[in-house]
Amino acid sequence: MFRYVHTNIIAKDCQKLINFYKEVFRCKTIGETRNLRGEWLDRLTGISNAHIVGEHLCLPGYEEDHPTLEIFSYDTMENADSSLNKCGIAHLAFEVDDVEKTLQLLLQKGGSQIGEVVKTKYEDGREAVFVYATDCEGNIVELQSWS
Known part of the structure; x- marks a missing residue:
């Protein structure tokens, strides 16, 4: 399996x-x-x-x-830098109903925004909204919604 x-x-x-x-x-x-x-x-x-x-x-x-x-x-941990373009696992992605609303909740709970909220249209006609942010410990997450 x-x-x-x-x-x-x-x-x-x-x-x-x-x-x-x-x-x-x-x-x-x-x-x-x-x-x-x-x-x-x-x-x-x-x-x-x-x-x-x-x-x-x-x-x-x-x-x-x-x-x-x-x-x-x-009990004992090492500290490391986190950035979007580092080698290795870069971020966790979550599809959400409303990127802006979820981003506001994330910010209220101690997270932070990295880039801008971006809306784009793909060649197949689907539209998407994206933003990169961090959780309350600095791990990078992507919020996305599709229509």
């Missing part, structure tokens, strides 16, 4: 970030909380005395079995 399972975000404050994704993007608790430690985790992560806490959230538009957004915090 092959299937996409989850995307992981390492948070400075996992509970704050979990609440952000629940409130802004309607992710749902599915009862999969984690408080992990042990020799097996040290071997898996390559981190001595690793300790992870957090939760899996069901992504909007999906059933409770997958895919999930896995938000964890380690």
